Amino acid sequence: MPIIATDGLTMRFPRVTALDALTVAVEPGVVGLVGANGAGKSTLIKILLGLLPPSAGTASVLGLDIAREGGRIRERVGFMPEYECLPPDVSATEFVVHMARMCGLPSTAARERAADTLRHVGLYEERYRPIGGYSTGMRQRVKLAQALVHDPELVFLDEPTNGLDPAGRDEMLELIRRIGTEFGISVLVTSHLLGELERVCDHVVIIDGGRLLRSQAVEAYTAASGVLTVEVEEGRDVLGQRLHDAGVAVRPEGRFLLIDIAGEDTYDLIRDAVADLELRLIRMEQRRHRIEEVFATGPPAATGPPGAAAPPGHPPAEPQGVAR
Numbered sequence: 473m474p475i476i477a478t479d480g481l482t483m484r485f486p487r488v489t490a491l492d493a494l495t496v497a498v499e500p501g502v503v504g505l506v507g508a509n510g511a512g513k514s515t516l517i518k519i520l521l522g523l524l525p526p527s528a529g530t531a532s533v534l535g536l537d538i539a540r541e542g543g544r545i546r547e548r549v550g551f552m553p554e555y556e557c558l559p560p561d562v563s564a565t566e567f568v569v570h571m572a573r574m575c576g577l578p579s580t581a582a583r584e585r586a587a588d589t590l591r592h593v594g595l596y597e598e599r600y601r602p603i604g605g606y607s608t609g610m611r612q613r614v615k616l617a618q619a620l621v622h623d624p625e626l627v628f629l630d631e632p633t634n635g636l637d638p639a640g641r642d643e644m645l646e647l648i649r650r651i652g653t654e655f656g657i658s659v660l661v662t663s664h665l666l667g668e669l670e671r672v673c674d675h676v677v678i679i680d681g682g683r684l685l686r687s688q689a690v691e692a693y694t695a696a697s698g699v700l701t702v703e704v705e706e707g708r709d710v711l712g713q714r715l716h717d718a719g720v721a722v723r724p725e726g727r728f729l730l731i732d733i734a735g736e737d738t739y740d741l742i743r744d745a746v747a748d749l750e751l752r753l754i755r756m757e758q759r760r761h762r763i764e765e766v767f768a769t770g771p772p773a774a775t776g777p778p779g780a781a782a783p784p785g786h787p788p789a790e791p792q793g794v795a796r
């Protein structure tokens with residue numbers, strides 16, 4: 473059963489159509505919802521929580537109808553909002569216990585769950601300090617803890633990496649991955665940065681101007697391309713020239729050569745040229761698409777191999793395994 477399914481979902485505000493006939497369904501797992509600022513991500517979350525009635529269309533969350541069963545959806549779904557919503561003068565423990573009580577947990581269970589959740593998000597040591605003295609990263613973790621405290625089946629995380637420095641971003645992404653894998657909770661996480669979602673999501677939905685651009689498993693976005701990345705210790709240009717003379721389509725990129733695969737022969741030609749020139753081969757691997765390339769090209773359909781959608785001359789990507 474899909475965790476989220478929408479059909480013709482539309483949200484018209486007086487001046488803007490935030491969602492435009494959005495039809496999409498996603499299965500359990502860690503799902504990324506990507507779009508530029510104003511694409512309609514937060515609006516979609518509010519509608520899915522049953523907090524905002526759509527102008528048209530229908531949707532269900534965990535099989536529950538958003539129009540009739542909003543209360544039951546909110547019992548089973550956690551929500552980490554994008555905006556700052558924390559009281560500065562209470563501790564993380566007090567706040568998260570309070571949120572657990574609001575969800576209906578008895579006092580002792582609320583205290584135990586709050587302590588567990590704060591430990592999971594890495595705030596156990598600081599849990600008695602007032603939130604007002606916390607860093608942005610710590611405040612994001614408090615918001616995450618309150619979303620998890622009632623043991624939901626699914627959490628909506630709205631821009632959880634916003635405002636974080638690179639290290640804080642990595643830690644938050646790792647936490648999100650663990651929510652999906654170790655705790656078995658499905659996640660819908662929004663971001664305007666495609667690259668970071670590639671690392672933690674099973675599936676990515678891309679929207680633009682309230683419309684669906686793509687909805688696919690991450691592997692489908694990052695499918696192997698018809699290009700080889702070749703790196704030699706020294707002699708990149710000599711090798712490039714030799715391959716060019718042999719009729720191979722080759723172009724330099726940074727310290728690599730990118731080579732169009734014309735068949736099995738291409739691999740042999742490269743190996744032979746490297747041996748003849750007495751070079752040291754560091755890598756020869758099929759380049760994979762980066763998920764950003766798909767967003768840059770923006771095809772209207774939700775299916776089909778991403779390679780087919782990429783126009784010639786799209787920005788070349790680094791091979792997988794290279795630090796980003």
Ligand SMILES: Nc1ncnc2c1ncn2[C@@H]1O[C@H](COP(=O)(O)OP(=O)(O)OP(=O)(O)O)[C@@H](O)[C@H]1O
Pocket residue numbers: 485486488489490507508509510511512513514515516554631
């Ligand atoms: N209550 C509202 N009244 C009028 N317009 C709204 C309202 N809420 C959102 N919008 C508009 O709807 C569009 C989508 O907004 P939304 O907040 O859903 O986008 P988003 O993808 O979450 O972007 P961001 O990351 O910047 O929040 C924007 O043009 C926004 O200005």
